[in-house]
Amino acid sequence: MNSIIKPLLGLKAGTEANQVNDRLKYSPDVFEFFTNENDFTPEGLKRLEYDIQWVKADATSKIILHHPMRYRNEFTELVAPENVFPELRKFIYQSTENLLQFAFDYNIQVLVHGSYARHTQFFIDMYPNLEDARQSVFKQLDRLAKLGQEHIMFENSISPIFYYGDKHEEDDILERGYRLAFDTSHCFIKCKGDNRLLQKSLMHLKSQVVHYHLVDSMGKKHDSLTLGQGKIDWRKILPLLNSKATSIYEINLSNQEDAKEQVESHEYLSSIYSDGCK
Known part of the structure; x- marks a missing residue:
């Protein structure tokens, strides 16, 4: 079936040498670094740049x-009002600029969350209404x-801001050309486990x-399951992916220094691909 694209081996790791070493032994097609606030000290930025060079030389461009998920135990939410959380906002933008400098220098990519979920409502409640909060996030994006x-x-x-699974929200996002x-x-959970809506x-x-x-899921909470262990219908998902896009398996690992669950997910999706091409 020509409509089905061959899955890429996309792996995720922190910047720690043991994690990078583990991922590189699989020769991944795509590599995603999950950064944290410690990566944005002068020493951390040097290590991150070294890791980028390392992965580029040994595996993939x-x-x-x-982008880091937390700063001083708070989520890096764009919706957090600057007048209440000035240090958080400063870190969000400074860290994004740091990552973008690497992105331009090495011709790579930066991923930023439009929103998260756990503390989002706490921040939304600081605005007159949800629409004001949404527009604040869109302005920053x-x-x-x-x-x-x-x-x-x-x-x-999976919050009320910047989510997929609703045509009107998606139309607003598409209109901005992001x-x-x-x-x-995240989409499957937002769709309450409805595969048709995800598709x-x-x-x-x-x-x-x-x-x-x-990532697989039971569709009820943020569970980050190995592919094949949740309720997502991957046979129907695979033909719907953009063939020009990259991908990684963002799975909860039992050991951060062992990509076992990520690799198992790739094997599962590859088996679906092989079946579909027979």
Whole structure:
């Protein structure tokens, strides 16, 4: 079946040498670094740059830098009001600029979350209403899109802000021309475990998706399961992926120094691909 693209081996790791070493032994097609606030000290930035050079030399030039999820135990939420959280906002923008500098220097990509979920409502409640909060986030994403150009992408959440699974929300996102990262589990959870809605979202956004987080889920909470262990219908998902996009398996690992669950997910999806091509 020509409509089915061969799955890429996309692996994710922190910047620790043991994690990078483990991933590189599989010769991944795509490598995503999950950064944290310690990577943005002078020493941390030097280590991250070394790791980028290392992965480029040993494995692949398809590298994504995932913006840090937390700063001083708070989520790096764009919706957090600057007048209440000035240090958080400062870190969000400074760290994004640091990553984009690497992205332009090494021709790689930066991934930023449009929103998260756990503390999002706490921040939304600081606005007069949800729509004001949404527009604040869109305004900042517009700014970051202009700053990052062809080196930045935005990932969907399971919060009331910047999510996939609803045509009207997706239309607003598409209208702004963002380069998109599509997390299958986030969308599936937002769709309350409805595979049909997940498939519609994949088709609707396909032209602007540049990167996928392939993750299984039971569709009820953020569980980040190995592919084949949840309720996502991967046989129907595989033909809907943008063939020009990269992808990684963003799976919960039992040991951060062993990509076992990521590799098992790739084997599962590859078996579906092989069956579909017979």
